[in-house]
Amino acid sequence: MSASGKGHARHDTALIHSLTSSEVQSLSEACIEAKRKAYCPYSHFRVGCSVLLNNGSIVQGANVENAAYPVGTCAERVTIATAVVSGAKKGDIRAVAVATDISPPASPCGMCRQFMREFCELSMPVLMYDKDGKLVVLTLEQLLPMSFGPEKLLTTEELQIGLSQ
Ligand code: THU
Numbered sequence: 180m181s182a183s184g185k186g187h188a189r190h191d192t193a194l195i196h197s198l199t200s201s202e203v204q205s206l207s208e209a210c211i212e213a214k215r216k217a218y219c220p221y222s223h224f225r226v227g228c229s230v231l232l233n234n235g236s237i238v239q240g241a242n243v244e245n246a247a248y249p250v251g252t253c254a255e256r257v258t259i260a261t262a263v264v265s266g267a268k269k270g271d272i273r274a275v276a277v278a279t280d281i282s283p284p285a286s287p288c289g290m291c292r293q294f295m296r297e298f299c300e301l302s303m304p305v306l307m308y309d310k311d312g313k314l315v316v317l318t319l320e321q322l323l324p325m326s327f328g329p330e331k332l333l334t335t336e337e338l339q340i341g342l343s344q
Contacts, residue, residue, distance in 0.1 A: 196274070196302075196303075196304035196316065196318070198231070198273070198274055198304065202231055202273075202274070203306070203314075205229075205231070205237055206229050206231055206237065206274055206276040206306055207276060207278075207306070207308060207312065207314070209227075209229035209237045209239050209276070210227045210228055210229040210239070210276040210277055210278040210306075210308060211227060211278045211308060211312060212227065212239070213227030213228055213229060213239040213240060213241050213254070213258075213278070214226065214227035214241060214278055214279070214280070215227070215241075216239065216240070216241040217241040217242050217243075217254070218241070218242070218243045218244055219242055219244050220244060221244050221246075221248065221251070222244060224242070224279070224280075225241070225242070225279065225280055226241060226242040226253065226254035226255075226277060226278070226279050226285070227239070227240075227241050227254060227277070227278045227279075228240045228241065228254035228255050228257070228258040228275065228276065228277050228278075229258065229275075229276045230258050230259060230262050230267075230272055230274070230275050230276075231272070231273045231274045231276075232262060232267055232271050232272060232273065233270075233271045233272075233273060234271075238258055238261050238262040238265065238267075239258065240254050240255075240257035240258030240259075240261050241254045241257065241258075242254040242257065243257055253287070253288055253290070253291050254277065255275060255277060255287050255288075255291035255294065255295065256290070256291055256294045258275075259272070259275070259294060259295065259298060259299075262298075263298060267298070269297075269298050270298075270299075270300060271298075272295075272298055272299045272303060273303065274303060274304050274305070274306060275287075275295060275299070275303065275304075275305050275306070276305075276306035276307075276308065277305070277306070277307050277308065278308040278312075279308070279309070279310070280310045281309065281310055282309035282310045282311060282313065283309055283315065284307035284308055284309040284313070284314075284315050285307065286305075286307055286315075286317070286322065287305065287322065292319070292322050292323040292326075293323065293326070293327075295319055295323075296319065296323055296326050296327070296328050297328070297329060299319055300319070301318065301319050301320035301323075301326070302318055302319070302320065303318060303319045304316050304317070304318055305317055305318070305319060305322060
Protein backbone atom coordinates (compact mmCIF):
# COMPACT_ATOMS: atom_id res chain seq x y z
CA MET A 180 0.00 0.00 0.00
CA SER A 181 1.36 3.43 -0.94
CA ALA A 182 1.43 6.45 1.37
CA SER A 183 -1.72 7.75 -0.34
CA GLY A 184 -3.51 4.58 0.76
CA LYS A 185 -4.79 3.86 -2.73
CA GLY A 186 -2.71 0.71 -3.13
CA HIS A 187 -0.60 1.82 -6.06
CA ALA A 188 2.48 3.94 -6.53
CA ARG A 189 2.51 7.07 -8.70
CA HIS A 190 3.15 5.23 -11.98
CA ASP A 191 0.41 2.63 -11.48
CA THR A 192 -0.88 2.79 -15.07
CA ALA A 193 2.55 1.99 -16.45
CA LEU A 194 3.15 -0.73 -13.85
CA ILE A 195 0.13 -2.53 -15.27
CA HIS A 196 2.15 -2.72 -18.47
CA SER A 197 4.99 -4.43 -16.55
CA LEU A 198 7.35 -1.48 -16.45
CA THR A 199 8.99 -0.69 -13.13
CA SER A 200 8.76 2.74 -11.62
CA SER A 201 12.44 3.34 -12.35
CA GLU A 202 12.02 2.29 -16.00
CA VAL A 203 9.15 4.75 -16.35
CA GLN A 204 11.29 7.42 -14.71
CA SER A 205 14.17 6.77 -17.15
CA LEU A 206 11.82 6.77 -20.16
CA SER A 207 10.21 10.04 -19.09
CA GLU A 208 13.52 11.80 -18.41
CA ALA A 209 14.93 10.57 -21.73
CA CYS A 210 11.98 11.65 -23.91
CA ILE A 211 11.61 15.02 -22.18
CA GLU A 212 15.36 15.64 -22.57
CA ALA A 213 15.20 14.51 -26.20
CA LYS A 214 12.87 17.42 -27.05
CA ARG A 215 16.04 19.55 -26.96
CA LYS A 216 17.38 17.54 -29.92
CA ALA A 217 14.40 18.38 -32.15
CA TYR A 218 15.18 20.04 -35.50
CA CYS A 219 11.89 21.85 -36.08
CA PRO A 220 12.57 25.31 -37.58
CA TYR A 221 9.27 25.17 -39.56
CA SER A 222 6.66 23.97 -37.06
CA HIS A 223 8.51 24.90 -33.85
CA PHE A 224 6.74 21.84 -32.49
CA ARG A 225 9.29 19.87 -30.48
CA VAL A 226 8.79 16.15 -30.06
CA GLY A 227 11.17 14.01 -28.00
CA CYS A 228 11.04 10.23 -27.98
CA SER A 229 12.65 7.44 -26.01
CA VAL A 230 12.53 3.70 -26.46
CA LEU A 231 13.26 1.08 -23.79
CA LEU A 232 14.92 -2.10 -25.08
CA ASN A 233 14.89 -5.60 -23.55
CA ASN A 234 18.55 -5.23 -22.55
CA GLY A 235 17.63 -2.21 -20.41
CA SER A 236 19.15 0.39 -22.70
CA ILE A 237 17.30 3.51 -23.78
CA VAL A 238 17.47 5.05 -27.27
CA GLN A 239 16.55 8.71 -27.80
CA GLY A 240 15.36 10.64 -30.83
CA ALA A 241 13.45 13.73 -31.91
CA ASN A 242 11.60 15.08 -34.93
CA VAL A 243 13.77 16.19 -37.85
CA GLU A 244 12.07 18.56 -40.29
CA ASN A 245 12.95 19.58 -43.84
CA ALA A 246 12.47 22.63 -46.09
CA ALA A 247 10.52 20.27 -48.36
CA TYR A 248 7.94 19.77 -45.62
CA PRO A 249 6.73 16.18 -46.28
CA VAL A 250 10.31 14.94 -46.05
CA GLY A 251 10.42 15.73 -42.32
CA THR A 252 10.37 12.72 -40.00
CA CYS A 253 8.58 12.29 -36.70
CA ALA A 254 10.44 11.66 -33.46
CA GLU A 255 8.98 8.17 -33.07
CA ARG A 256 10.23 6.95 -36.44
CA VAL A 257 13.65 8.56 -35.99
CA THR A 258 14.00 6.84 -32.60
CA ILE A 259 12.71 3.40 -33.55
CA ALA A 260 14.80 3.39 -36.74
CA THR A 261 17.86 4.33 -34.65
CA ALA A 262 17.11 1.42 -32.31
CA VAL A 263 16.72 -0.94 -35.27
CA VAL A 264 19.97 0.05 -36.96
CA SER A 265 21.67 -0.25 -33.56
CA GLY A 266 20.68 -3.93 -33.55
CA ALA A 267 17.23 -4.05 -31.92
CA LYS A 268 15.16 -6.93 -33.28
CA LYS A 269 11.38 -7.34 -33.49
CA GLY A 270 10.00 -7.67 -29.98
CA ASP A 271 13.06 -6.07 -28.35
CA ILE A 272 11.21 -2.80 -27.77
CA ARG A 273 9.46 -2.84 -24.36
CA ALA A 274 8.04 0.68 -24.42
CA VAL A 275 7.95 3.90 -26.43
CA ALA A 276 7.66 7.30 -24.72
CA VAL A 277 6.88 10.62 -26.39
CA ALA A 278 7.03 14.15 -25.01
CA THR A 279 5.69 17.39 -26.47
CA ASP A 280 5.06 20.94 -25.22
CA ILE A 281 1.26 20.71 -25.32
CA SER A 282 -1.48 19.54 -23.02
CA PRO A 283 -3.24 17.14 -23.22
CA PRO A 284 -0.27 15.16 -24.57
CA ALA A 285 0.17 14.52 -28.31
CA SER A 286 -0.25 10.95 -29.47
CA PRO A 287 1.82 9.38 -32.27
CA CYS A 288 0.58 10.10 -35.80
CA GLY A 289 -0.93 7.33 -37.90
CA MET A 290 2.25 6.71 -39.86
CA CYS A 291 4.25 6.30 -36.64
CA ARG A 292 1.66 3.92 -35.22
CA GLN A 293 2.06 1.73 -38.31
CA PHE A 294 5.86 2.03 -38.09
CA MET A 295 5.70 0.75 -34.49
CA ARG A 296 3.45 -2.11 -35.63
CA GLU A 297 6.37 -3.51 -37.63
CA PHE A 298 8.71 -3.87 -34.66
CA CYS A 299 6.60 -3.83 -31.47
CA GLU A 300 4.09 -6.12 -29.78
CA LEU A 301 0.46 -4.92 -29.78
CA SER A 302 0.57 -5.04 -25.98
CA MET A 303 3.51 -2.62 -25.85
CA PRO A 304 2.78 0.54 -23.83
CA VAL A 305 3.11 3.97 -25.44
CA LEU A 306 3.75 6.63 -22.81
CA MET A 307 2.64 10.15 -23.79
CA TYR A 308 3.85 13.11 -21.74
CA ASP A 309 2.31 16.56 -21.84
CA LYS A 310 4.09 19.91 -21.36
CA ASP A 311 4.12 19.44 -17.58
CA GLY A 312 5.33 15.85 -17.65
CA LYS A 313 1.84 14.46 -17.00
CA LEU A 314 1.45 10.94 -18.38
CA VAL A 315 -1.18 9.14 -20.45
CA VAL A 316 -0.51 5.48 -21.35
CA LEU A 317 -2.15 3.39 -24.07
CA THR A 318 -1.07 0.15 -25.68
CA LEU A 319 -0.16 0.03 -29.36
CA GLU A 320 -3.30 -2.02 -29.94
CA GLN A 321 -5.44 0.73 -28.40
CA LEU A 322 -3.76 3.27 -30.68
CA LEU A 323 -4.00 1.06 -33.77
CA PRO A 324 -6.94 -1.35 -33.60
CA MET A 325 -7.49 -4.04 -36.26
CA SER A 326 -4.01 -3.32 -37.55
CA PHE A 327 -2.15 -4.71 -40.53
CA GLY A 328 1.21 -6.28 -39.70
CA PRO A 329 3.97 -8.39 -41.27
CA GLU A 330 2.36 -11.70 -40.23
CA LYS A 331 -0.64 -10.90 -42.46
CA LEU A 332 1.46 -11.15 -45.63
CA LEU A 333 1.60 -14.43 -47.52
CA THR A 334 4.41 -16.87 -46.75
CA THR A 335 6.87 -17.81 -49.51
CA GLU A 336 5.07 -21.18 -49.75
CA GLU A 337 1.64 -19.57 -50.14
CA LEU A 338 3.05 -17.21 -52.76
CA GLN A 339 4.47 -20.16 -54.75
CA ILE A 340 1.14 -22.02 -54.60
CA GLY A 341 -0.62 -18.85 -55.79
CA LEU A 342 1.81 -18.39 -58.68
CA SER A 343 1.42 -21.99 -59.87
CA GLN A 344 -2.40 -21.72 -60.08
N1 THU B 1 5.52 15.02 -34.95
C1 THU B 1 6.21 14.01 -34.34
O1 THU B 1 7.43 14.03 -34.28
N2 THU B 1 5.49 12.99 -33.82
C2 THU B 1 4.15 12.90 -33.86
O2 THU B 1 3.61 11.89 -33.45
C3 THU B 1 3.35 14.00 -34.36
C4 THU B 1 4.09 15.06 -35.08
C5 THU B 1 6.29 16.13 -35.52
C6 THU B 1 6.30 16.19 -37.02
C7 THU B 1 6.61 17.65 -37.24
O3 THU B 1 8.00 17.83 -37.18
C8 THU B 1 5.97 18.35 -36.06
O4 THU B 1 5.77 17.35 -35.08
C9 THU B 1 4.66 19.03 -36.38
O5 THU B 1 3.78 18.17 -37.01
